[in-house]
Amino acid sequence: xxxxxxxxxxxxxxxxxxxxxxxxxxxxxxxxxxxxxxxxxxxxxxxxxxxxxxxxxxxxxxxxx
Amino acid sequence: xxxxxxxxxxxxxxxxxxxxxxxxxxxxxxxxxxxxxxxxxxxxxxxxxxxxxxxxxxxxxxxxxxxxxxxxxxxxxxxxxxxxxxxxxxxxxxxxxxxxxxxxxxxxxxxxxxxxxxxxxxxxxxxxxxxxxxxxxxxxxxxxxxxxxxxxxxxxxxxxxxxxxxxxxxxxxxxxxxxxxxxxxxxxxxxxxxxxxxxxxxxxxxxxxxxxxxxxxxxxxxxxxxxxxxxxxxxxxxxxxxxxxxxxxxxxxxxxxxxxxxxxxxxxxxxxxxxxxxx
Numbered sequence: 355x356x357x358x359x360x361x362x363x364x365x366x367x368x369x370x371x372x373x374x375x376x377x378x379x380x381x382x383x384x385x386x387x388x389x390x391x392x393x394x395x396x397x398x399x400x401x402x403x404x405x406x407x408x409x410x411x412x413x414x415x416x417x418x419x
Numbered sequence: 420x421x422x423x424x425x426x427x428x429x430x431x432x433x434x435x436x437x438x439x440x441x442x443x444x445x446x447x448x449x450x451x452x453x454x455x456x457x458x459x460x461x462x463x464x465x466x467x468x469x470x471x472x473x474x475x476x477x478x479x480x481x482x483x484x485x486x487x488x489x490x491x492x493x494x495x496x497x498x499x500x501x502x503x504x505x506x507x508x509x510x511x512x513x514x515x516x517x518x519x520x521x522x523x524x525x526x527x528x529x530x531x532x533x534x535x536x537x538x539x540x541x542x543x544x545x546x547x548x549x550x551x552x553x554x555x556x557x558x559x560x561x562x563x564x565x566x567x568x569x570x571x572x573x574x575x576x577x578x579x580x581x582x583x584x585x586x587x588x589x590x591x592x593x594x595x596x597x598x599x600x601x602x603x604x605x606x607x608x609x610x611x612x613x614x615x616x617x618x619x620x621x622x623x624x625x626x627x628x629x630x631x632x633x634x635x636x637x638x639x640x641x642x643x644x645x646x647x648x649x650x651x652x653x654x655x656x657x658x659x660x661x662x663x664x665x666x667x668x669x670x671x672x673x674x675x676x677x678x679x680x681x682x683x684x685x686x687x688x689x690x691x692x693x694x695x696x697x698x
Contacts, residue, residue, distance in 0.1 A: 360482045360483065360484075379485070380485040381483065382485075384494070386522075386523035386527040387523075388519060391519065392519065393522040393526075395526060411482055413482055413483060414480065414482075414483040414491075415479075415494045415497065416478065416479050416480060416481045416493065417454075417458075418454060418455060418456055418477050418478040418479025418506070418507050419454030419455075419456045419457070419477055419507070419509070
């Protein structure tokens with residue numbers, strides 16, 4: 355199963371939950387998640403199963419005006 | 420500047436001499452909001468924000484890059500400032516994107532304040548007024564305290580106020596141009612028509628004199644970034660803006676004189692020994 359996290363491809367041998375997939379990616383606090391362009395609240399990360407070719411965006415704080 | 424019919428703002432208590440800015444009920448002493456982008460270095464950003472006296476700093480979100488530790492250095496500095504955070508939805512071109520970005524920002528920054536930006540034109544970054552109203556309605560219903568970045572259109576302002584916005588942020592001129600107030604008449608009209616709404620000029624301010632002009636016509640605060648960050652000496656400019664905004668506010672509260680068409684002598688002429696020369 356292939357999952358795209360912040361434009362990088364990750365391969366998993368079996369189905370994984372969002373929270374487990376994030377462990378492969380070096381996530382820094384604070385962060386928030388988009389799954390296939392939809393916001394997923396933190397409270398749902400451990401219950402959300404990923405599907406093949408899902409796209410995950412991990413976002414953090416940056417400068418802004 | 421023509422004297423306005425605007426009354427002394429409701430947040431000004433003449434007995435205690437207290438003049439607070441209200442953002443959805445949160446009272447602030449500083450009337451300057453500053454952005455956190457484009458500074459020559461993080462340290463200069465920190466010093467500029469500190470000397471500006473600002474209690475509200477804008478920031479944004481983007482994909483984390485592990486090579487930059489997910490922006491952790493920037494986040495540490497922002498946290499150390501102890502200010503209110505105002506996340507933006509910069510770069511969003513659709514209602515869906517703006518709503519998603521607002522929700523992520525709320526969770527990430529633990530604030531329900533959102534500077535709602537919806538780009539309608541890539542050339543001048545003009546807000547899309549139709550989608551702005553749609554997104555505002557969705558976010559207000561979801562419990563957000565929306566600070567919409569809008570144009571100086573009176574009717575759009577009315578729609579936003581009728582939806583429940585307690586704060587509006589009309590542009591002075593397009594983002595990053597430093598051209599000042601393009602349309603003081605339109606900004607004045609919004610001020611006069613919505614005396615109970617907190618009004619903040621957002622974008623286009625290039626000089627302290629621009630900020631003073633907005634404050635003198637009764638705007639409640641100024642939001643800027645580029646004018647400080649791109650000055651040769653950002654810290655010095657941040658201090659200049661702090662003073663100009665305080666001066667503009669005091670000028671507004673003091674009730675400026677009415678403009679006259681003809682000269683009015685300021686020195687009494689009665690009993691002047693030269694009075695008969697003009698006869």
